Every structure is written in structure tokens, then in C-alpha cells.
Amino acid sequence: xxxxxxxxxxxxxxxxxxxxxxxxxxxxxxxxxxxxxxxxxxxxxxxxxxxxxxxxxxxxxxxxxxxxxxxxxxxxxxxxxxxxxxxxxxxxxxxxxxxxxxxxxxxxxxxxxxxxxxxxxxxxxxxxxxxxxxxxxxxxxxxxxxxxxxxxxxxxxxxxxxxxxxxxxxxxxxxxxxxx
Numbered sequence: 245x246x247x248x249x250x251x252x253x254x255x256x257x258x259x260x261x262x263x264x265x266x267x268x269x270x271x272x273x274x275x276x277x278x279x280x281x282x283x284x285x286x287x288x289x290x291x292x293x294x295x296x297x298x299x300x301x302x303x304x305x306x307x308x309x310x311x312x313x314x315x316x317x318x319x320x321x322x323x324x325x326x327x328x329x330x331x332x333x334x335x336x337x338x339x340x341x342x343x344x345x346x347x348x349x350x351x352x353x354x355x356x357x358x359x360x361x362x363x364x365x366x367x368x369x370x371x372x373x374x375x376x377x378x379x380x381x382x383x384x385x386x387x388x389x390x391x392x393x394x395x396x397x398x399x400x401x402x403x404x405x406x407x408x409x410x411x412x413x414x415x416x417x418x419x420x421x422x423x424x
Contacts, residue, residue, distance in 0.1 A: 256310055298378075298380045303329075304387040305367060312327055321344070327347070331351070332354065333352055
């Protein structure tokens with residue numbers, strides 16, 4: 245949430261791993277002190293459909309949650325679609341503004357019978373099993389790299405979605421910390 249009237253903004257970080265293996269954002273979150281400076285851009289700004297479409301599909305993990313929330317906040321009120329969001333635990337669900345026609349589907353890893361799945365696998369499985377609306381789609385798949393590319397591959401190969409209709413962004417790669 246942004247509160248420009250008092251110069252404040254809330255930023256969510258996902259902390260995983262130990263200090264030696266985590267990326268720069270997680271390190272910043274753990275080491276930040278009042279007055280430290282950072283830059284950021286509006287989440288969801290990469291969502292730029294450039295073709296007519298009937299509905300919207302958003303797929304991501306916990307690192308994509310701020311972007312999905314930002315996209316949903318900016319969608320026209322008449323938008324219909326589906327958002328599949330994989331999170332570590334049911335406690336990680338967040339309320340956010342979305343058009344009434346967006347079906348938000350939360351997938352919590354802690355509620356899965358397969359406890360050792362890597363992030364993104366449950367969202368991919370949910371996508372493969374999902375009954376999706378008919379018509380032209382614009383899909384935006386984001387988060388862990390295998391999730392983003394796997395969802396794109398599924399939509400194109402298995403669902404016949406044109407490549408142009410699927411944007412994908414891999415924020416991170418499981419087992420590897422970003423160094424810059």
C-alpha cells in the first residue's frame with residue numbers, strides 16, 4: 245500500500261534461504277534501516293496486452309503476488325478472467341482490489357499432500373487441470389522461471405494460445421540466488 249500523503253509505502257519481501265545464499269532484495273529486507281534508500285517501479289507495469297482479447301489469465305507465485313495485485317487493481321471493472329496464485333501457506337493470502345469478473349484461485353503449498361514441491365509446480369498443475377473461459381485470452385505468467393516458461397509452454401502447446409497472447413517474466417530461478 246502507498247500512502248503518499250505521509251511519504252510511506254509498504255513493500256512485501258519473501259525471505260527464503262540463509263543470508264549467504266539469498267539474493268539482494270532479501271538481503272536488503274533483512275539489513276534495511278530507517279532512512280535507507282531504494283528505487284522501485286509500479287508492480288504490473290510489464291502487463292501490456294497489445295491485442296484484443298475477451299478475458300485475462302494471470303499466473304504466478306508469491307513473488308508475483310504484488311504484480312498480480314497491481315494488475316488487478318488497474319484492470320477495467322468489466323474485465324473477466326482467472327488469476328492462479330501459488331503461495332507458501334494459506335496465511336499468505338492477501339486481499340486486493342480486482343474486478344468482480346476475476347476468479348482469484350489461491351494455491352497454498354502447505355495444503356498440498358506433496359510437501360516437497362518446489363515453488364511454481366502446484367500453479368502449473370492447477371493451470372493444466374483448469375477449466376478456462378472460452379474466447380481470446382491475454383495471459384501473463386510471472387514468478388519463478390520454470391513456472392513462467394512452463395505456463396507459457398502449456399498455453400501455447402496444449403491450449404493452442406497464440407504466442408503473441410502470452411507474456412512471461414521469470415523473476416528468479418529455484419536454487420539460485422540472483423547476484424545483481
